[in-house]
Amino acid sequence: MFPSSADPMTRDEKRAGASLAAIFALRMLGLFLILPVFAVHAREIPGGDNLTLVGIALGAYGLTQAMLQIAFGVASDRFGRKPVIIVGLGIFAFGSFVAAFAPDIWWVIVGRILQGAGAISAAVTALAADLTREQHRTKVMAMIGSSIGLVFALSLVLAPVLYQAIGMGGLFGMTGLLALVAILMVLYVVPAQPPAEHHDAAPVSFAQVAFNPELLRLNFGIFTLHMAQMAMFVVVPLALVQLGGLALPDHWKVYLPALLLSFVLMIPAIIVAEKKNKTKQVFNGAIVLILVTQIGFALFGSGVWLLAFFLFIFFAGFNILEASLPSMISRIAPPQSKGLALGIYNTVQALGLATGGLLGGVLAQRFGAEAVYAACGLLTLVWLGLGLSMAPLPSRAKPAAA
Secondary structure (H helix, E strand, O other), rough: OOOOOOOOOOHHHHHHHHHHHHHHHHHHHHHHHHHHHHHHHHOOOOOOOOOOHHHHHHHHHHHHHHHHHHHHHHHHHOOOHHHHHHHHHHHOOOOHHHHHHOOOOOOOOOOOOOHHHOHHHHHHHHHHOOOOOOOHEEEEEEHHHHHHHHHHHHHHHHHHHHHHHHHHHHHHHHHHHHHHHHHHHHHHHHOOOOOOOOOOOOOOOOEEEEEEEEHHHHHHHHHHHHHHHHHHHHHHHHHHHHOOOHOOOOOOOHHHHHHHHHHHHHHHHHHHHHHHHHHHHHHHHHHHHHHHHHHHHHHHOHHHHHHHHHHHHHHHHHHHHHHHHHHHHHOOOOOOHHHHHHHHHHHHHHHHHHHHHHHHHHHHHHOHHHHHHHHHHHHHHHHHHHOOOOOOOOOOOOOOOO
């Protein structure tokens, strides 16, 4: 995926990146397959005609994710990454099977709560940081982020077909089976976690990590990024229908090419950031892309081609930032509290998703789509100011001698 350099990734680093990306992909594919079809399916089950309960069923996953990311991150610092990831995937699989056999909307909600309780994102990203040297960490985070983007695009195409073939119970059951496959990958494919190097380090309090000024900047960024993403997708699908003239079943024809082309821009950007030590410049350039997207949608998003272009710009900035942010967190956080720092990061990320959905809905309902883009643009502008004024990142550890 990335060209070789004078200090190329080792075989174990490549294996770690590919296997952890696959674990994320297996878990997220099942979740993404459910989203495009669940609201339609819910009408056929008891209680599913209540849109509030349907919304709770969809949002319950994110709520428990936000509540438990920090706990799972701290546990991974104390008990090891792999055991915590396996426990989380087991809980996620159990919740998937509960939802698969749910007789009504209430049991679907229970299943979704359990799915979210398997909050392994912080542990997985911390393990990725443990298994890779700093000069290659963003590449591995990019592999993970790219896998999520690809399965999201794939789900838009496959969800209606699979739903017709195996039903919603089959989709939830398949989600559980994919989680069990991911457990096998953790056990037999992911390299062993290296010994901790901070046994004798002084303990770091929760407050020291949570209120570290540089980590706060990055956490504000991931909140803003995912708030904007969710708020935008409250109004962008409607814009594609009303302003772009594209029927809802055909929206994947815009999303998929825009997402795939965004990877073409993301890869050289990450190479420049890593090889030329331009992380801060590339990072802030990606924030500018998110800001340009909001301005473009507000002022020029009146046809399908322009909408597709601005979606491409958004996905490019989004993917660069998704790869850069956790890597930057792992470089700034104290080594003995890396899991805690990434747990806070993933919690704020989930809160951004929840806030974006609520804010996007309220603003769109009361003031129209332009208000959504304006709010996202203003928050992104604040983020850009914080990014431009952030301190230089800590120096990278020198590569070990061959």
